[in-house]
Amino acid sequence: MKKLAPSILSADFARLGEEIRAVEAAGADLIHVDVADGHFVPNITVGVPVVEAIRPITALELDVHLMIAAPERYLDAFMDAGGDIITVHAEAGPHVHRLIQRIRERGKKAGVSLNPGTPLSSLDHVLAEVDLVLLMSVNPGFGGQRFIRSMLPKIAALRERIDRERHRALIEVDGGVKVDNAAEIARAGADILVAGSAIFGSGDVAGAVKRLKEAIAR
Ligand code: DX5
Numbered sequence: 726m727k728k729l730a731p732s733i734l735s736a737d738f739a740r741l742g743e744e745i746r747a748v749e750a751a752g753a754d755l756i757h758v759d760v761a762d763g764h765f766v767p768n769i770t771v772g773v774p775v776v777e778a779i780r781p782i783t784a785l786e787l788d789v790h791l792m793i794a795a796p797e798r799y800l801d802a803f804m805d806a807g808g809d810i811i812t813v814h815a816e817a818g819p820h821v822h823r824l825i826q827r828i829r830e831r832g833k834k835a836g837v838s839l840n841p842g843t844p845l846s847s848l849d850h851v852l853a854e855v856d857l858v859l860l861m862s863v864n865p866g867f868g869g870q871r872f873i874r875s876m877l878p879k880i881a882a883l884r885e886r887i888d889r890e891r892h893r894a895l896i897e898v899d900g901g902v903k904v905d906n907a908a909e910i911a912r913a914g915a916d917i918l919v920a921g922s923a924i925f926g927s928g929d930v931a932g933a934v935k936r937l938k939e940a941i942a943r
């Protein structure tokens with residue numbers, strides 16, 4: 726079953742609890758939390774207190790996407806705050822393997838993310854260790870960008886490799902996911918699709934979740 730992870734980056738932060746309850750009621754599978762620090766990416770978004778605040782208001786897993794430099798400094802804080810899946814960028818430092826070990830040691834699910842320009846070969850020595858690979862299909866930092874279509878063959882190549890080498894890692898695709906491209910992204914091999922502006926910018930959160938879920942189930 727393909728999953729949908731609404732990214733709260735495009736939610737109305739003044740009504741964040743209601744927005745999360747609305748996507749959960751509409752059938753969302755995970756809540757994707759985009760943490761950006763103004764260093765690793767140009768934007769600054771939300772941090773540990775927001776993860777802490779939303780933890781008690783949803784039964785869904787919190788999928789924490791760390792777009793931050795020096796993630797080793799903050800990993801435990803995000804896990805303590807209630808993050809269930811913690812994803813670090815392969816480009817964020819020299820010790821991605823150590824970070825993954827730390828996340829798994831704490832009994833959490835570990836993800837590794839690749840920017841659009843980072844080759845799949847950077848997964849070589851971590852793919853067996855992770856629960857999730859988050860492929861960026863826009864350059865990270867901002868919601869509302871256009872899906873980079875050359876990421877479709879990258880998704881397919883990773884799908885083929887994971888299946889051939891029998892890894893457990895799920896493929897999550899993040900950036901520019903809309904109702905009209907979700908089906909082909911799922912077909913290319915994504916297990917989890919992140920969508921921010923397509924859901925929270927739509928004026929009809931429940932309808933958008935429903936249409937996206939239908940598209941990826943096809
Ligand atoms: C981008 C974030 C994404 C983003 C997706 O830096 O990692 O999760 O919020 O937003 P949309 O769906 O609007 O591209």
Ligand code: ZN
Nearest residue numbers: 732759790899
């Ligand atoms: Zn994200």
